[in-house]
Structure formats: C-alpha cells, structure tokens
Amino acid sequence: MSGYDPALVDAFLEHHWCYRPVDATFMGNRDHDYRLPPVGPGVLAEELAGNRALHARIAATPEPFAVGDRLDRRMMLAELEVQAAAIAVRSRLANPAWLSGEAAFAVISLLLPQTAPVRPDALRARLAAIPAFLAEGAAAIGDSPTPAGWVQRARREALAMAVFLREDIALHDDYSPDWDNARNDAATAFESFAAAIADIPDADPACGEEFLTLIMKRQHGLGLSPAEAVEQARAAFDRMGEELVSMASAIDKDRSWQDIVAGLSKIGPASVDEAFASYQAIDMDARAAAAGLVTPAVEYGLDYRWMSPCFRRISQSLYFLFYRSPPGLEAGQGSVYWITPPGDDEAAFLAASNTATVKTIHSVHHGGVGHHTQNARARAAQSRLARIAGTDCALGLAFLGAGTLIEGWACYVEDLLMEAPGFYSPEEEILLKQYERRNAASVLVDINLHLGRWTQEQAVAFYRDEAGFAPSRVEGEVVRNSMLPGSRLMYWLGVEGIKTLRRRWKSDTPSFHDTLLSYGHMPLAWIAEEMDRAGQLNP
Known part of the structure; x- marks a missing residue:
C-alpha cells in the first residue's frame, strides 16, 4: 500500500469537472469555462470507468495523518461511490431539469459578479454549444417515462431562458452585439427543447431505500x-x-x-x-x-x-x-x-x-x-x-x-x-x-x-x-x-x-x-x- 498523495484531490476534481464543467466555473476554476457537460452516447460508461479507477487509487492509500488530507480522502471516496451508484440507478442525463439547469447556468455563471469581468470568448463558446447539448439530451431521454414535475420544471426554465437570451441579457453591463447570433440560436434551442419534452409520460420519482x-x-x-x-x-x-x-x-x-x-x-x-x-x-x-x-x-x-x-x-x-x-x-x-x-x-x-x-x-x-x-x-x-x-x-x-x-x-x-x-x-x-x-x-x-x-x-x-x-x-x-x-x-x-x-x-x-x-x-x-x-x- 502506497502513501497518501494530496495530489489525488487534483485528479478527483479534474474527473469531476470533465463531466460537470459548469461546477468548475462556480468553484472558481476557469479552465472549463468554454464547455458544456458531455451528454452523448457512451458518456456514462466512460465516466463510470474513470470513477472506478480513481476510487481504486484512493482506496489503496492509507488513512492520512493530517486532518485535512484525511477529510479529503474520505469525501472523495464517498462522492465517487454515490456518483457511481447514481449512474446505475438515477442518471442525471435522464432528468430534463438537469439539462435545462446546466445549459442555463453555463451562461449565467459567466455573467455573475463572482466571475467578473465577463470572458466573451467563453460566453460565446457556451452559447454556441447549447443547441447540440439540448438536442442530444432530449434525444437521449426520448419518450422514456420521467417524473412530470421534472419535465415541468425543465420546460419552465427553458422557456424563461429563451426570453432571457432574446431580451434581458442585453441589459448586462458587459453586453456586446457580437453575442447576438449565438444568443438567438441558443434561445431557439431552448424553445425546441421545451417542445421536445412536452409529452413525455409520467414516472414515479422515488429513488428507493437502497440508494437513499x-x-x-x-x-x-x-x-x-x-x-x-x-x-x-x-x-x-x-x-x-x-x-x-x-x-x-x-x-x-x-x-x-x-x-x-x-x-x-x-x-x-x-x-x-x-x-x-x-x-x-x-x-x-x-x-x-x-x-x-x-x-x-x-x-x-x-x-x-x-x-x-x-x-x-x-x-x-x-x-x-x-x-x-x-x-x-x-x-x-x-x-x-x-x-x-x-x-x-x-x-x-x-x-x-x-x-x-x-x-x-x-x-x-x-x-x-x-x-x-x-x-x-x-x-x-x-x-x-x-x-x-x-x-x-x-x-x-x-x-x-x-x-x-x-x-x-x-x-x-x-x-x-x-x-x-x-x-x-x-x-x-x-x-x-x-x-x-x-x-x-x-x-x-x-x-x-x-x-x-x-x-x-x-x-x-x-x-x-x-x-x-x-x-x-x-x-x-x-x-x-x-x-x-x-x-x-x-x-x-x-x-x-x-x-x-x-x-x-x-x-x-x-x-x-x-x-x-x-x-x-x-x-x-x-x-x-x-x-x-x-x-x-x-x-
């Protein structure tokens, strides 16, 4: 058994941010500001494989002496374990409200005071990625039964974001007309997404005793x-x-x-x-x-x-x-x-x-x-x-x-x-x-x-x-x-x-x-x- 390496935290975060780049923006890492989460075929299998490999690396280390390292190791193992279970029984990609939320905050996170000044290149990149992201996400869900409340929330968020992109984003202090093409295309994508998921049949949202x-x-x-x-x-x-x-x-x-x-x-x-x-x-x-x-x-x-x-x-x-x-x-x-x-x-x-x-x-x-x-x-x-x-x-x-x-x-x-x-x-x-x-x-x-x-x-x-x-x-x-x-x-x-x-x-x-x-x-x-x-x- 090798000693604990604090650099495992970096590996853990890079794995997390690879599949959740909007989280990276909120946490203050700017390396992923131009990306949206991957949602295509094979993403979950790829994530799970990386999750298991990283979990094995961390689990193979002894409990650290330093309290900070000890807590880091413990949180990484717990989060990886729950994320792996979620992939199997409660995939975020099956939730249209996760898709609408990530797409919305991919943009909004770059416009908040916490991320000032606005990085125009990153903003345009994320706006340009929204149509494919939402289309792939909706296609993956298809007509699979989904809790009606999730669908309603996703539609409300998507339609509200369409209005924001067509109208209110222009009120931002850093707004520039060179955002217009990308923001209008993204607004249309949000409207199409809301229409695509409108008739999904309802499902029970219970996660079950084992997962809870x-x-x-x-x-x-x-x-x-x-x-x-x-x-x-x-x-x-x-x-x-x-x-x-x-x-x-x-x-x-x-x-x-x-x-x-x-x-x-x-x-x-x-x-x-x-x-x-x-x-x-x-x-x-x-x-x-x-x-x-x-x-x-x-x-x-x-x-x-x-x-x-x-x-x-x-x-x-x-x-x-x-x-x-x-x-x-x-x-x-x-x-x-x-x-x-x-x-x-x-x-x-x-x-x-x-x-x-x-x-x-x-x-x-x-x-x-x-x-x-x-x-x-x-x-x-x-x-x-x-x-x-x-x-x-x-x-x-x-x-x-x-x-x-x-x-x-x-x-x-x-x-x-x-x-x-x-x-x-x-x-x-x-x-x-x-x-x-x-x-x-x-x-x-x-x-x-x-x-x-x-x-x-x-x-x-x-x-x-x-x-x-x-x-x-x-x-x-x-x-x-x-x-x-x-x-x-x-x-x-x-x-x-x-x-x-x-x-x-x-x-x-x-x-x-x-x-x-x-x-x-x-x-x-x-x-x-x-x-x-x-x-x-x-x-």
Missing part, C-alpha cells in the same frame, strides 16, 4: 436508517406543533400561532428605501448580537445591492440565489447579496421585506453570522475540498455531503441568536419555531417520498395542510425533494447534530462555534469524529 440509505450513510455520514430518521422527525414535528400552540397562548390567548406569524408581515419598513437599508442595518445588529456566541467574519465583505436588471425576470424561474458566496478557488475580498427590487406591487414588496423575514432569513441565515461567516471560514479549512464542497452550482451543492454542516449551521444560528437578549421578539421566536417544524416536515417528505410510502400528491397535501408551507411554494418544494434525494433531510438533522455536539463540547460556546466552522464544508458527523479524536468532546 447510501446517500445518508456515505455522503452525510449518518448512523440513522431512513426509518429511524422518519421516526425522530415525526416525533419532533408533532411536539413542535404543541409548542407553537403554547407559545402563542403565552402571548395572546385569543390569537393562533398562525395569526401571530401572519401579523409579522405587517411589521417593517414604510418605504422601499427603508426596506433596502434594513438589510444592512439588521445584518449589523445580528453581528453585534452574536458577540460572545460566535466570531462573525468582519474581514470578508458583504455588499447588499439591488439585483442587476438583466437578472430580475430570470431569477424568478431558475434556482437563482440572491446570496451566492464567491468561488472558493477565487474568493476575492467579499460577497454580493442581491435584493430583488419591487415590481408593480410595492405593498407586496414591503410585506415580503418585513422585519422578521429580513432578520431571520437574510441577515441571520444567509447573511453576516450565517452562510456568509461559514463560507469565509471555509476558505481557510485544512481540507482542500472543504473549501469548495459547499459551492452552490446549477442544481444545488457541489458535494451533497457538506449539507448537514452548511444548512445545519445556517438554521442552527437562527435559533442561536435567541441566546442574545432582546434580538428577537416573542412573536419572531414563534416564526423560528415554525421554520424548525418545517425542516422536520421536510425530512418526512424527503424520506417517505423516496421510500415510496407517499405519492407526490400526498407530499403536496402534507406540506400545504399540515406543515404550513405557502401554497405557491409547495409544488416546487416537492419537485426539489423528488429530484434531490437526501437534500432536505440535512437541514433538521444538521441542526440536531450541532446541538448534540455542543452539549458534548468541553470548552466555551464561542470556541465551539469557531472550531466547528473551521473545518469548512464537510459532513457534520465527520467533524464530530475529528473533534472527538482531538479530545475536545465529552463522551
């Missing part, structure tokens, strides 16, 4: 079986329902918790300008409130600004994030946080920008003490993959295993600031309890849907009627669940895992949180093992 268990065990590092996770989440969901009733009664015996939460939409700025200013102001308040609990990343900038005009329409139809941390391989000095400007309905904008929502979702979960600090700390992680595993790509996280720490932290820190006296009102704490209950609900849908216990219709009804999701959000949430098994259970299980670790931590609160984040984007269960190995945890 593999994700939970290998990618997330969880010791729970799917059935055990459902049991725990169901008990928590029911308990939190009772807690919400009790919390509301303590505030006003004549108002339900639903009424109290609805009332929060009326508390906030009185004007658009005040709403815009509130994002930065509340973010600063959150950082101050976090003092003594965690060390916010004040050295890494967070620039709140209005969303660029060219993206305002397309952001409504794609997995388009208002906060996206800069590429881990090209982090720069800070991050852009886009605020979607009001449309014709200013009252709706002000309601959506209410103080409670800006405070919990934008300023805490995503902002200064949430994802922003987490991403800044990840840049200095000892593990190379931990610096980029949490990169948001066209469909979600680059490496799903990082999710229990990433989403676990952002949800956990919402509740953490309840320990800062006066930061939240009692009514806002009810909102947080609703968020926590929704995350437990998502575990139930994620697992029951993929075990075949619930139909998509049952999942929709549960989210709408029991979990209290907004009706406009329910269909999209179920489609996301169905496309990405194991991607929604990581929120609630991540929070619960952090709470458990904190109870075992031997030192003070700030050192726990700062140490936790220092590991970067890695499965929470593996971080726990490393903390235990370092003697930092009680039994």
Whole structure:
C-alpha cells in the first residue's frame, strides 16, 4: 500500500469537472469555462470507468495523518461511490431539469459578479454549444417515462431562458452585439427543447431505500436508517406543533400561532428605501448580537445591492440565489447579496421585506453570522475540498455531503441568536419555531417520498395542510425533494447534530462555534469524529 498523495484531490476534481464543467466555473476554476457537460452516447460508461479507477487509487492509500488530507480522502471516496451508484440507478442525463439547469447556468455563471469581468470568448463558446447539448439530451431521454414535475420544471426554465437570451441579457453591463447570433440560436434551442419534452409520460420519482440509505450513510455520514430518521422527525414535528400552540397562548390567548406569524408581515419598513437599508442595518445588529456566541467574519465583505436588471425576470424561474458566496478557488475580498427590487406591487414588496423575514432569513441565515461567516471560514479549512464542497452550482451543492454542516449551521444560528437578549421578539421566536417544524416536515417528505410510502400528491397535501408551507411554494418544494434525494433531510438533522455536539463540547460556546466552522464544508458527523479524536468532546 502506497502513501497518501494530496495530489489525488487534483485528479478527483479534474474527473469531476470533465463531466460537470459548469461546477468548475462556480468553484472558481476557469479552465472549463468554454464547455458544456458531455451528454452523448457512451458518456456514462466512460465516466463510470474513470470513477472506478480513481476510487481504486484512493482506496489503496492509507488513512492520512493530517486532518485535512484525511477529510479529503474520505469525501472523495464517498462522492465517487454515490456518483457511481447514481449512474446505475438515477442518471442525471435522464432528468430534463438537469439539462435545462446546466445549459442555463453555463451562461449565467459567466455573467455573475463572482466571475467578473465577463470572458466573451467563453460566453460565446457556451452559447454556441447549447443547441447540440439540448438536442442530444432530449434525444437521449426520448419518450422514456420521467417524473412530470421534472419535465415541468425543465420546460419552465427553458422557456424563461429563451426570453432571457432574446431580451434581458442585453441589459448586462458587459453586453456586446457580437453575442447576438449565438444568443438567438441558443434561445431557439431552448424553445425546441421545451417542445421536445412536452409529452413525455409520467414516472414515479422515488429513488428507493437502497440508494437513499447510501446517500445518508456515505455522503452525510449518518448512523440513522431512513426509518429511524422518519421516526425522530415525526416525533419532533408533532411536539413542535404543541409548542407553537403554547407559545402563542403565552402571548395572546385569543390569537393562533398562525395569526401571530401572519401579523409579522405587517411589521417593517414604510418605504422601499427603508426596506433596502434594513438589510444592512439588521445584518449589523445580528453581528453585534452574536458577540460572545460566535466570531462573525468582519474581514470578508458583504455588499447588499439591488439585483442587476438583466437578472430580475430570470431569477424568478431558475434556482437563482440572491446570496451566492464567491468561488472558493477565487474568493476575492467579499460577497454580493442581491435584493430583488419591487415590481408593480410595492405593498407586496414591503410585506415580503418585513422585519422578521429580513432578520431571520437574510441577515441571520444567509447573511453576516450565517452562510456568509461559514463560507469565509471555509476558505481557510485544512481540507482542500472543504473549501469548495459547499459551492452552490446549477442544481444545488457541489458535494451533497457538506449539507448537514452548511444548512445545519445556517438554521442552527437562527435559533442561536435567541441566546442574545432582546434580538428577537416573542412573536419572531414563534416564526423560528415554525421554520424548525418545517425542516422536520421536510425530512418526512424527503424520506417517505423516496421510500415510496407517499405519492407526490400526498407530499403536496402534507406540506400545504399540515406543515404550513405557502401554497405557491409547495409544488416546487416537492419537485426539489423528488429530484434531490437526501437534500432536505440535512437541514433538521444538521441542526440536531450541532446541538448534540455542543452539549458534548468541553470548552466555551464561542470556541465551539469557531472550531466547528473551521473545518469548512464537510459532513457534520465527520467533524464530530475529528473533534472527538482531538479530545475536545465529552463522551
């Protein structure tokens, strides 16, 4: 057995980027900016052969002594194993929404502030590659039964991208008329793709217990079986329902918790300008409130600004994030946080920008003490993959295993600031309890849907009627669940895992949180093992 070679990370990433070049762009590697993913005949067989050869090389090495190398080796083996299983039982090439998302973000990823300045040659190359990419992808799917939600999402994205390319891309600051031929051809290709997949017959989206268990065990590092996770989440969901009733009664015996939460939409700025200013102001308040609990990343900038005009329409139809941390391989000095400007309905904008929502979702979960600090700390992680595993790509996280720490932290820190006296009102704490209950609900849908216990219709009804999701959000949430098994259970299980670790931590609160984040984007269960190995945890 040969020694571990850190250069294996380079081999792993090159293999990954060969088949996922848009991921490379989001991660900050520019070598693949001119390419789209290969989708032709034989691609999956070629990828699988390379996957197995690389897995064998890495598995033949001993466990490294250095913690960063040890985590890198572990993540590579887990990701390769799950990717190989996915090729066999759940190929991404069979999902039209993967095709539409990759084609869309192949272009958009080159136009974001994180990749400025625009590289015109790369942009034109990707635009020119879109017609063949979508045509080959649609031909490969043919009339194979495909979950209807995936098809609907793909068609919506494709038609929205056609409009973006014909109209809104010209609003980009770096737009040039020499993009026109390629962008018009690409727009036509998106329209043709939407038409080609319109009549595909429906299919069950369940991935099955074996594949879901593999994700939970290998990618997330969880010791729970799917059935055990459902049991725990169901008990928590029911308990939190009772807690919400009790919390509301303590505030006003004549108002339900639903009424109290609805009332929060009326508390906030009185004007658009005040709403815009509130994002930065509340973010600063959150950082101050976090003092003594965690060390916010004040050295890494967070620039709140209005969303660029060219993206305002397309952001409504794609997995388009208002906060996206800069590429881990090209982090720069800070991050852009886009605020979607009001449309014709200013009252709706002000309601959506209410103080409670800006405070919990934008300023805490995503902002200064949430994802922003987490991403800044990840840049200095000892593990190379931990610096980029949490990169948001066209469909979600680059490496799903990082999710229990990433989403676990952002949800956990919402509740953490309840320990800062006066930061939240009692009514806002009810909102947080609703968020926590929704995350437990998502575990139930994620697992029951993929075990075949619930139909998509049952999942929709549960989210709408029991979990209290907004009706406009329910269909999209179920489609996301169905496309990405194991991607929604990581929120609630991540929070619960952090709470458990904190109870075992031997030192003070700030050192726990700062140490936790220092590991970067890695499965929470593996971080726990490393903390235990370092003697930092009680039994």
